[in-house]
Amino acid sequence: MKQVTINDLFWGKQQKLILENVIPFQWGALNDAIPDIEPSHAIENFRIAAGEKQGDYYGRVFQDSDLAKWLETVGYALTLQKDEALEQLADKAIELIGRAQQPDGYLNTYFTVSKPGQRWTNLRDDHELYCAGHMIEAAVSYYEATGKSRLLDIVIRFVEHISSVLGAEPGKKRGYPGHPEIELALMKLYRVTGDKRHLELCSYFVDERGQHPHFFDLEADERGDAVKLHRGRYPYSYSQSHLPVREQLATDGHSVRAMYLYSGMADLAAELGDASLFNACRELWSNLIGARMYITGGIGSSEYGEAFTFDYDLPNDIAYAETCASIGLVFWAHRMLQCDTRNEYADVMERALYNGVMSGMSLDGKKYFYVNPLEIWPESCELREDRKRSRLKTTRQHWWGCACCPPNIARLVASLGDYIYSYNPTNREWFVHLYMGSKVVQLLDGQHVELSQTTNYPWDGNVDFSISMEGQSEFTLALRLPGWCRSAQLWVNGEAMEISESSVNGYVKLHRSWTNGDCVKLALDMPIEIIRAIPKLRAAAGKAALQRGPIVFCLEETDNGANLPDICLSSEPKLTAHYEEQTLNGVSVITGAAFRSDPTSADGQLYSTAPTKKVPVQIKAVPYFAWCNREPGEMQVWIRE
């Protein structure tokens, strides 16, 4: 990421938003300095744990992780742009964390303040290892950004403490986290420290999961708890601990837990060259992508347990599709791509990123969706008592008591440079996974090679690359051919190239000796696509979704009037796309021909034998990620046809 600079209008703007608005806003929230939002108390908890304040712990058991995610984001932000004031704030927060760390290395304000004698007694529910994971990610990020090792030292001590308590060795508890996260964090830590013990601890957590006798039962027995369910309600599949991970075939349970676990598994499989573990990841991937993912890259179709349900159960209005789950899917897809460079992984990563993730945040970066449905009828959400209690809201909220999503978007967008390129030194392949205006520098044979990418993506599919270096260098430039793209053209220094001959696994590979000033032009045809779902997906029966490039579109009431389900695409909808500078901070919109019922033709009867007359209307669809940034109202992705 240090080698990557994003400089386009789309993501550059998003990163600027994170730096200028989101990071200060979230710091305010962590310090309870923002009026009219649910209190966080995260900083205050650390002060109390450090013995510097009196008071009670407040918040979820995982409140520490909000500060950790903020620090992780700050690390990425400081990589993008020097900011001494911000760095000083972060340093102070890190010092506070250090003071809250216990003499034996233990670090968790919830247990330190509220349950001092009960550490490691409920790994299933109490998120100690989850918070540890986020703190490790923060430490790695901050260290890589600043070179400062204070937080890294803190978490290394904490990991030493964890290793002294948990593990397969005699005298240790054979525990593992109820909420996976530390696995992928330990992999990051290992890559910084090179300390094999960090890799081994990750490996232990991954493979111990779901073994029998079940650890969560053993610790429940020790606590004297009769009920052996997550949070008293959910089965062990909720935390993907119902089976050893290599035996799991379906993406079950809490969707964020699943994504974090699978990410750690993919990291570990890559690091160890563990084919059986990677195959387990493949099985899970196939199930998710083939039967359990919304077209937006949203995942987890049930609020109960924030969980997956079963194959093809993807209702639009009661979708859960938590923002964090789509972020987790980006993490996992990115890691799958590191193991096995196939465009399908990058396609899903891109789908989740441009749709299910970005819908989680308002265009001004100040409001968030926790739940991302594909259809909203506000009256139903607001008037039906069975829906009022849902986390599903008809408009984005400033902050959430369970504030996992806002900082999660922030850290992903700030670190997006990590996701665009990769380089495989073994066969000197330089991959471009995502099309974003950016520059990247790679050290090849002792010289810095700069690859510049210029594009209006996602609004058009033309991408220009130019290479800047002093001498020459032989390598392969591998450009992703997105799955959504049915036709593309390619030129190297103006000379048209045959794409199909040089494509492997969805990447076109240009192998040559490159030199300064070389130019590559990729033109991805980006027509409007009418997408249908597999017939088993009932929620989309008889309906189509509009997609252009990676962007999934939706209808909003503000453009199309109320009662969106009444709209039916024409058989020849003559869809056209154009860019509107003034709409939603600048987006492409799709217009086309559709029909609506003629209200004057109806006889006013609730049920009638008289067919309703149809009248032609023009519809206007906007990118799903940008919905609900104007007048609140109805929204729908799938349109009748």
Place this chain on the structure above:
Amino acid sequence: MKQVTINDLFWGKQQKLILENVIPFQWGALNDAIPDIEPSHAIENFRIAAGEKQGDYYGRVFQDSDLAKWLETVGYALTLQKDEALEQLADKAIELIGRAQQPDGYLNTYFTVSKPGQRWTNLRDDHELYCAGHMIEAAVSYYEATGKSRLLDIVIRFVEHISSVLGAEPGKKRGYPGHPEIELALMKLYRVTGDKRHLELCSYFVDERGQHPHFFDLEADERGDAVKLHRGRYPYSYSQSHLPVREQLATDGHSVRAMYLYSGMADLAAELGDASLFNACRELWSNLIGARMYITGGIGSSEYGEAFTFDYDLPNDIAYAETCASIGLVFWAHRMLQCDTRNEYADVMERALYNGVMSGMSLDGKKYFYVNPLEIWPESCELREDRKRSRLKTTRQHWWGCACCPPNIARLVASLGDYIYSYNPTNREWFVHLYMGSKVVQLLDGQHVELSQTTNYPWDGNVDFSISMEGQSEFTLALRLPGWCRSAQLWVNGEAMEISESSVNGYVKLHRSWTNGDCVKLALDMPIEIIRAIPKLRAAAGKAALQRGPIVFCLEETDNGANLPDICLSSEPKLTAHYEEQTLNGVSVITGAAFRSDPTSADGQLYSTAPTKKVPVQIKAVPYFAWCNREPGEMQVWIRE
């Protein structure tokens, strides 16, 4: 009803089922003599209240009403058919009730056994007046059937006690029932006793409702309860007590409460000639029929509060549509018809009866639905945790802990003779509201006139009437022209009549001097109708329902394979109906042309730009009321077109 005998295949069979199977089964249930069903304890509660047994009260606060409904049904059954053994059982049960009545006339086993000092302290939640209402209905039914006044005397004493405690007079509590029911029961009682005080008590309950200061608040204050909500959760609209009844414009709250209240209101309006009260009924009726009723006559679209939600919110899969609510709608529609003879009331009565009510009971009378959705995907109900807890079941159940629906169906079907005809002596109009094979006798000018109705309804629309009497008599025979019927022919003694000229408010009126042997033949065209909903009803957008005569049809998985939402009617579906003797105890079925996705044409991708090929299929639709009497599986009323 005493003058009516139903003798056709359809309803005759249903009544036989009630007499032979349902009454004995339910008696067993009330006596906890049926294995493997939830215990009732209703009889036992009376024994304990009578001091003849030791033990605790068990069951809902309204458990007494199950015995009352059974006795009411027995009354109707004994009218239909003498049965000395049954009458002895009922007499014994009535004696038991008498022994459980307290010296001051009070009668309620829950309070007598469990809360002896707390009578009339929570009218809002505790159902004392509701149970009283059902006991009154039982008493009237049994008295009318047998001439025995034992139960009538019991309830008259109870009503005297109620009048001494509740009322507008000084020193009384200005209370009224949290669950309406006693209002319509008092009207029945008044019609038997002629005692004005019974009418006045009904009138008081109706008009006191929703007055301020709110009685339910006052009694909550007396109890020291801080929370002023029904059952701690529901607003006063739940019991239609949010406003005085004459100011209520929308059918809000608990749907069964609403139907029972509106029934009592209509009764009272008719009795008193109270135009303002009838106008209130009209407003509520228009709202229900225009915006809140399922095509099946199901009402109440939310399980939360078993309640109405808001206009046009009629989801198919999470419909509540409690069987008892459709029964209540039959009651109300029947009473509206008594006030104002318009076919729209009879149409709705018929719609609810043939669809939403009868779907509540299995064809063998042994299993019941509490909830009657218009679409079922069993996997969703069984695997989605957010739906598992619902009263919605994918198959009918033997009995319910809250056993309101089974005896409610029984009493309605057994008393169906009440709903077919009415006679208005003022202008000598003899109305036929429902077409069912039956005989009815009316005393006209001192002689018994018998009207015989012969028909295969609802399977065809031909109805033959013949008149049998000794002399001649001048009266009007008024035959309902169902709203579903677009064309009908009529003959009197073989001579074709012009219908339109003699129709008033949807009834064709034949005024003449009738004599023995006169024949009337009515031929109602009964083609298959393709019904569409008003465009505001989103759950039916782009869909059609099939109806023939009063019968709403549905698709079942057992006839059409799984994944019913994939089915799309052809633009010319060439629908035909035929009677199948062997199917579902003999029903008409509809077959026609439709399309399904060709699974072999799909590329297996969850989302794809490749349009799915369609293949033609034949669909088979069966009457909605008869669904789920074969292999359990998917069901759906609204079909894509």
